[in-house]
Amino acid sequence: MNKSKSIWMNGQLIPWDSANVHVMSHALHYGTSIFEGVRSYKTKDGRAIFRLDAHMKRFCESAKMYRIPLEQTQEELMQGCRDTIADNNLYNAYIRPLTFYGAGSLGVVPSADVPVETIIVAFEWGNYLGEEGMTKGIDVCVSSWSRTTSASIPVLAKAGGHYLNAMLIGGEARRHGYVEGISVTDKGTISEGSAENVFLIRDGVIYTPPLASAILGGITRASVMTLAKTMGLEVVEQALPRELMYTADEMFLTGTAAEVTPVRSVDGIEVGCGSRGPITEKLQSAFFGLFDGSTEDQWGWLDAVPVA
Numbered sequence: 001m002n003k004s005k006s007i008w009m010n011g012q013l014i015p016w017d018s019a020n021v022h023v024m025s026h027a028l029h030y031g032t033s034i035f036e037g038v039r040s041y042k043t044k045d046g047r048a049i050f051r052l053d054a055h056m057k058r059f060c061e062s063a064k065m066y067r068i069p070l071e072q073t074q075e076e077l078m079q080g081c082r083d084t085i086a087d088n089n090l091y092n093a094y095i096r097p098l099t100f101y102g103a104g105s106l107g108v109v110p111s112a113d114v115p116v117e118t119i120i121v122a123f124e125w126g127n128y129l130g131e132e133g134m135t136k137g138i139d140v141c142v143s144s145w146s147r148t149t150s151a152s153i154p155v156l157a158k159a160g161g162h163y164l165n166a167m168l169i170g171g172e173a174r175r176h177g178y179v180e181g182i183s184v185t186d187k188g189t190i191s192e193g194s195a196e197n198v199f200l201i202r203d204g205v206i207y208t209p210p211l212a213s214a215i216l217g218g219i220t221r222a223s224v225m226t227l228a229k230t231m232g233l234e235v236v237e238q239a240l241p242r243e244l245m246y247t248a249d250e251m252f253l254t255g256t257a258a259e260v261t262p263v264r265s266v267d268g269i270e271v272g273c274g275s276r277g278p279i280t281e282k283l284q285s286a287f288f289g290l291f292d293g294s295t296e297d298q299w300g301w302l303d304a305v306p307v308a
């Protein structure tokens with residue numbers, strides 16, 4: 001990770017090395033945190049944060065689902081993200097807002113003496129699943145771990161503890177030589193990658209699992225669906241049996257970190273022609289076109305962070 005100069009902590013920008021927590025922090029013991037992953041880009045009109053509004057709305061909703069009282073409004077947190085990017089003079093960066101229960105009593109249900117702390121960190125960042133994968137496609141496998149469902153946790157929340165399941169899914173895949181693992185639900189339908197949503201293409205139609213398939217409501221997922229519809233492509237949200245991945249013409253993953261990453265094989269079975277498919281390539285260039293200006297941002301997705 002590239003260390004930056006400052007971190008926003010509880011409303012103030014402080015030096016990176018001063019943003020510390022105590023070992024008695026509740027979140028360290030029980031995973032009681034909610035967070036976001038947001039990206040900023042160097043665009044043709046200066047730097048901008050991609051869909052900051054949608055990300056911080058989801059952040060506030062994650063807090064609501066876990067009844068974590070936020071001390072800042074969504075707008076204040078959005079400004080905190082802009083200030084962190086500006087203060088560190090970042091362009092192509094990853095932004096991590098995080099709210100967690102800090103140090104206090106150790107009861108599982110946080111008592112009144114347990115503070116709610118919020119930080120926003122930003123640092124320079126490139127491709128998550130590798131440069132080569134963006135053009136050639138990546139190899140994935142179906143995980144032996146199924147996705148935790150809404151019967152146990154609010155899957156739509158982006159919460160710290162949920163990522164133990166994601167760590168098992170992603171870690172198992174990487175140990176076996178794959179770039180990513182795809183989880184299925186308890187019903188055997190496709191859920192998502194450890195930190196990405198899944199898309200399949202068959203006979204020119206784009207398919208993706210619905211929210212009820214234990215997925216995070218990805219903001220890149222929603223953006224790609226909008227871009228696809230704008231391009232006149234049909235997008236269908238429906239429960240998808242695992243085996244459709246083996247017979248799809250094309251497959252790709254979306255996420256803030258992964259952006260739009262093609263998949264070339266699943267469990268060693270080639271997807272389509274075994275490389276990036278033509279519709280995936282079109283969607284990928286429409287997505288990256290938002291930043292180089294070749295795709296018009298008709299939705300106001302780019303939140304400018306002017307240079308002071």
Ligand code: PMP
Binds near residue numbers: 192196217218254
């Ligand atoms: N699913 C999970 C579990 C994730 O962690 C992420 C990354 N936030 C995604 C999907 C993709 O969501 P987004 O496009 O909003 O980054």
